[in-house]
Structures are given as C-alpha cells and as structure tokens.
Amino acid sequence: MNKVSAPSASPRKDGKKEVAKAMAARDNTSGTKENKILVAYFSHSGNTRVIAQQIHASLGGDLFEIVPVDSYPRDYDAAVEQARKELSTAYKPKLKSKVQNMKSHTVVCVGYPCWWGTIPRPVATFLSEYDFSGETIAPFCTHEGSGLGRSVTDIRALCPHSTVLNGLAVRGGHVKKAQNEVYGWLREIGLEK
Numbered sequence: 169m170n171k172v173s174a175p176s177a178s179p180r181k182d183g184k185k186e187v188a189k190a191m192a193a194r195d196n197t198s199g200t201k202e203n204k205i206l207v208a209y210f211s212h213s214g215n216t217r218v219i220a221q222q223i224h225a226s227l228g229g230d231l232f233e234i235v236p237v238d239s240y241p242r243d244y245d246a247a248v249e250q251a252r253k254e255l256s257t258a259y260k261p262k263l264k265s266k267v268q269n270m271k272s273h274t275v276v277c278v279g280y281p282c283w284w285g286t287i288p289r290p291v292a293t294f295l296s297e298y299d300f301s302g303e304t305i306a307p308f309c310t311h312e313g314s315g316l317g318r319s320v321t322d323i324r325a326l327c328p329h330s331t332v333l334n335g336l337a338v339r340g341g342h343v344k345k346a347q348n349e350v351y352g353w354l355r356e357i358g359l360e361k
C-alpha cells in the first residue's frame with residue numbers, strides 16, 4: 169500500500185528529561201500526583217489502533233479515539249483523494265466527541281496513520297481543539313514507507329508551547345509484531361513503567 173510517499177523526519181530530543189520535567193511541574197502546580205496519560209489516536213483501517221492499544225496496555229491512563237463526524241471512504245484511492253483535498257485547504261473536520269478532562273493529563277500520546285507525509289486532518293482538529301501549552305506530546309504513527317514524514321514538525325507548529333517528544337513510526341503491516349518497538353520507544357522517552 170505504498171501509494172503515497174514523503175520524506176521521513178524524526179527530530180530527536182532528550183525525552184526522559186522532558187517527561188520527568190513535565191511530571192514534576194504538574195506535581196508542583198496542582199499539588200497532586202495524578203500524572204495521568206492520555207493515548208489519543210485516529211485510525212482509518214485499524215493499524216494505528218493496534219499500536220494505541222499496546223501503548224495503553226503498557227501505560228494505563230485513558231484511551232481516546234479521534235473520530236470525525238463524516239467518516240472517510242473505505243476505498244483506498246477515494247480516501248487518498250479526499251485526504252489530499254483536505255490537506256490542500258488545511259480543512260479541519262468536525263470530531264464526534266471531546267476529551268472531558270484534558271487538563272488532568274500530563275502526557276498525551278497522539279497516534280495517527282501517516283497521510284500524505286503528515287498528520288491526517290482530524291488529528292489537526294484534535295490538536296487545535298485543546299490548549300496543550302506546557303503539556304508533553306508523544307507522537308506515534310503507522311505508515312507504508314514515509315515514517316513520521318513531516319508530521320512531528322507539523323505537530324510542533326500546531327502546538328508551539330508544548331514539548332513534542334521523539335516520535336515512533338511503525339510499518340502498517342508490522343503492527344501486531346511491534347510490541348518490542350513500542351516498549352523501546354516508551355523507554356526512550358521515559359514513559360515505560
């Protein structure tokens with residue numbers, strides 16, 4: 169399914185320090201030890217959902233599916249064409265539901281399939297709907313060749329006051345065997361228990 173390709177990019181940052189800082193800051197300001205993790209993901213054909221579930225099973229916290237009001241065509245080519253149009257107009261599709269208690273989360277893992285080398289537009293809507301200032305975002309994606317593409321750069325542009333950690337990119341066809349990759353990434357960014 170490698171019909172669309174884009175250059176890959178994976179900006180690096182010292183994740184462990186960033187997450188520890190985020191956790192400590194939250195403890196200091198709220199006086200609680202809540203430090204809840206949210207795993208929020210969009211998935212068109214199920215691959216990203218598998219990774220989201222692996223992360224959630226490992227970290228606990230809350231799991232939230234980003235679902236657009238108008239679903240995308242199941243047909244691959246039709247979905248690709250719709251996604252292309254939406255990207256070219258920076259369209260932000262309406263989402264079906266909202267996270268009720270966003271502020272109780274210290275770290276938000278955001279998952280998506282790489283679409284046209286970046287985040288699908290429902291993820292752009294999600295990132296614009298909340299104030300992630302001072303929060304830590306850990307991006308993960310599934311793809312068929314582009315890796316993270318320019319998605320992390322685009323997330324940073326949408327959330328300029330957040331700490332956006334190193335992203336994880338997993339081949340769509342490998343998601344069921346990706347557990348070690350997922351654990352390795354969680355360890356690298358300092359989230360593994």
Ligand SMILES: Cc1cc2nc3c(=O)[nH]c(=O)nc-3n(C[C@H](O)[C@H](O)[C@H](O)COP(=O)(O)O)c2cc1C
Pocket residue numbers: 169170172173174210211212213214215216217244247248249251280281282283284285286310311312313314315339340341
């Ligand atoms: C609209 C659309 C655009 C895509 N664009 C890319 C792309 O630019 N690069 C890439 O490697 N894969 C691309 N793919 C493939 C998906 O990223 C890949 O199949 C992914 O694992 C699907 O995840 P999901 O099952 O969670 O939707 C695209 C797929 C679709 C439907």
